[in-house]
Amino acid sequence: MTASGIPIDDDYVQDFQWYNDFYGYYGIHNDGGRWEPIWEFDGGGYVSEPIEGGSLGFMLNNAGNADEINGGFIYQEMHANDLQKLIQGYQSNFNSLAIGTNYLSQEEIEFPKITSKNLKKPNKIASLRFLIPKAYREEFIGDLIEMQVTLENEGHSKWWVFSLMVLQIANVIWHAAFFKLKELFPNSIKKD
Amino acid sequence: MIFTINDLKVLSILISGDKYGLEIVQEIGETGTTLLLGSLYNVLKKLESNGFVKSYWGDEVEERAGNRRKYYKITAKGQDVVEENQNAFGLMWGLS
Numbered sequence: 001m002t003a004s005g006i007p008i009d010d011d012y013v014q015d016f017q018w019y020n021d022f023y024g025y026y027g028i029h030n031d032g033g034r035w036e037p038i039w040e041f042d043g044g045g046y047v048s049e050p051i052e053g054g055s056l057g058f059m060l061n062n063a064g065n066a067d068e069i070n071g072g073f074i075y076q077e078m079h080a081n082d083l084q085k086l087i088q089g090y091q092s093n094f095n096s097l098a099i100g101t102n103y104l105s106q107e108e109i110e111f112p113k114i115t116s117k118n119l120k121k122p123n124k125i126a127s128l129r130f131l132i133p134k135a136y137r138e139e140f141i142g143d144l145i146e147m148q149v150t151l152e153n154e155g156h157s158k159w160w161v162f163s164l165m166v167l168q169i170a171n172v173i174w175h176a177a178f179f180k181l182k183e184l185f186p187n188s189i190k191k192d
Numbered sequence: 193m194i195f196t197i198n199d200l201k202v203l204s205i206l207i208s209g210d211k212y213g214l215e216i217v218q219e220i221g222e223t224g225t226t227l228l229l230g231s232l233y234n235v236l237k238k239l240e241s242n243g244f245v246k247s248y249w250g251d252e253v254e255e256r257a258g259n260r261r262k263y264y265k266i267t268a269k270g271q272d273v274v275e276e277n278q279n280a281f282g283l284m285w286g287l288s
Contacts, residue, residue, distance in 0.1 A: 135237075136233050138259050138260060138262075139212075139213060139233070139259075139260075139261075139262040140213075140229060140233065141256075141257075141259055142253070142256035142257070142259030142260065142261060142262075143212070143213045143214040143217075143229055143256075144229070145255070145256050145257050145259065146214050146253070146255055146256045147214055147229075149255050167228065168228055168229050168230065170230075171228040171229065171230030171231060172229060172230035172233065173230070174230060175230040175231065175233065175234045176230075178234075179234070179237075
């Protein structure tokens with residue numbers, strides 16, 4: 001089996017790219033044309049501890065049915081963020097794992113090419129995150145995106161929503177700058 | 193600490209339960225006043241650093257493009273402030 005030419009579900013392209021970059025390898029399961037991350041499953045429970053020498057979520061299921069891998073692994077859909085958390089949590093174990101060696105060597109697998117075409121289109125507001133001070137970034141970007149979605153669903157014009165978003169960003173930057181200045185010059189700025 | 197009207201409004205909203213930033217802004221909006229997110233974070237940061245509220249992260253939410261919500265919870269110290277300022281809250285929310 002070769003993996004090329006099989007469409008990749010957009011939801012997983014980014015995390016695919018993430019751990020492809022991170023480990024120089026990938027392990028996702030293709031089930032009927034949809035790529036899904038796989039991970040070790042503790043028969044009816046949730047994610048278990050990795051078995052020593054196993055391959056937690058990083059094995060390409062060549063058989064097309066995850067149960068057939070070795071009876072110990074089954075696949076399940078997993079959100080990209082959860083996958084990243086899991087990977088980070090077990091990061092220290094990965095160095096000793098023999099990834100995918102039971103099935104196909106890396107040379108035998110033709111990996112699908114990730115191009116800018118199939119990368120998910122980023123949210124315009126989220127792409128401005130570099131402007132936001134780190135202390136507020138995740139909270140603010142999340143609030144902003146949620147606000148944008150709510151307002152657009154309420155039927156407000158895109159320009160009005162966009163203007164409001166810009167105003168919110170400017171407001172956050174102003175407050176962050178004010179705090180910074182206050183820290184630097186505590187005696188010059190009296191406002192509490 | 194000197195409390196501003198916005199500080200007291202935020203505290204009074206948090207009395208009814210833990211809330212995240214946008215939720216607080218929306219509740220303030222329902223009373224006919226506007227508070228931008230930047231101003232709100234400023235208020236929350238001040239309240240948190242003085243021990244009137246505590247924050248914790250929630251789970252990732254799909255409609256926030258996978259970002260987590262940061263929830264704020266009023267502390268006992270914050271509740272005392274609300275109780276001490278009941279009259280002011282009544283005036284603010286038109287309940288007097």
